[in-house]
Amino acid sequence: QKEVEQNSGPLSVPEGAIASLNCTYSDRVSQSFFWYRQYSGKSPELIMSIYSNGDKEDGRFTAQLNKASQYVSLLIRDSQPSDSATYLCAVKYGGSQGNLIFGKGTKLSVKP
Amino acid sequence: DTEVTQTPKHLVMGMTNKKSLKCEQHMGHRAMYWYKQKAKKPPELMFVYSYEKLSINESVPSRFSPECPNSSLLNLHLHALQPEDSALYLCASSHPGGNEQFFGPGTRLTVL
Numbered sequence: 544q545k546e547v548e549q550n551s552g553p554l555s556v557p558e559g560a561i562a563s564l565n566c567t568y569s570d571r572v573s574q575s576f577f578w579y580r581q582y583s584g585k586s587p588e589l590i591m592s593i594y595s596n597g598d599k600e601d602g603r604f605t606a607q608l609n610k611a612s613q614y615v616s617l618l619i620r621d622s623q624p625s626d627s628a629t630y631l632c633a634v635k636y637g638g639s640q641g642n643l644i645f646g647k648g649t650k651l652s653v654k655p
Numbered sequence: 656d657t658e659v660t661q662t663p664k665h666l667v668m669g670m671t672n673k674k675s676l677k678c679e680q681h682m683g684h685r686a687m688y689w690y691k692q693k694a695k696k697p698p699e700l701m702f703v704y705s706y707e708k709l710s711i712n713e714s715v716p717s718r719f720s721p722e723c724p725n726s727s728l729l730n731l732h733l734h735a736l737q738p739e740d741s742a743l744y745l746c747a748s749s750h751p752g753g754n755e756q757f758f759g760p761g762t763r764l765t766v767l
Contacts, residue, residue, distance in 0.1 A: 575754050577755070577756075579758075585760070585761075586743075586745055586758040586759060586760050586761045587698065587745070587758050588758070589755060589756070589757060589758075592754070592755055631697055631698075635754065642700055642703070642711060643700065643756060645697035645698055646697060647696070647697055648697055
């Protein structure tokens with residue numbers, strides 16, 4: 544069974560700190576990995592995608608992928624209270640027709 | 656216009672009603688999705704349309720009936736729903752193959 548695991552949190556960090564969100568997945572043939580941010584009562588918003596091993600940076604966000612360890616992470620630098628949300632890790636498994644498997648999400652709280 | 660829109664934002668219906676949810680995208684995508692999200696849970700895939708043809712039905716009960724009239728529109732017809740079907744219904748679109756799915760704002764459905 545294909546699974547995506549995340550620590551549900553809540554993860555609490557002070558404003559200005561680095562928030563580190565982690566995700567592991569079960570299927571080695573997975574090729575595509577995504578991080579979505581979801582504010583309470585709103586829909587998921589795509590913030591990062593990563594397809595190859597290593598780091599990918601976009602502004603204050605860095606996604607890291609290690610396929611050998613089946614591990615993907617999201618770092619948020621200079622965390623702001625507006626970053627407080629649930630972060631969903633999603634994995635597209637190889638050969639699927641777009642079937643994303645979502646983790647249960649990590650709730651992040653950034654304290655002023 | 657690069658967004659996914661959904662109507663209505665909120666819907667309350669009785670168990671004997673028939674209603675429809677609508678989704679529209681103008682991103683040039685040829686794959687569209689319906690997801691269901693219960694409170695504090697990740698989105699669960701219901702249906703996938705690729706090039707206007709149903710390609711995935713995740714064993715969804717027949718009281719949910721999807722329709723894709725053209726490449727920009729996706730409907731979800733609802734009939735004889737149960738209170739446990741109350742949830743946030745999310746539409747998403749992507750290029751075929753499913754990388755980088757973009758979600759609409761969702762329809763909050765309450766079944767009485």
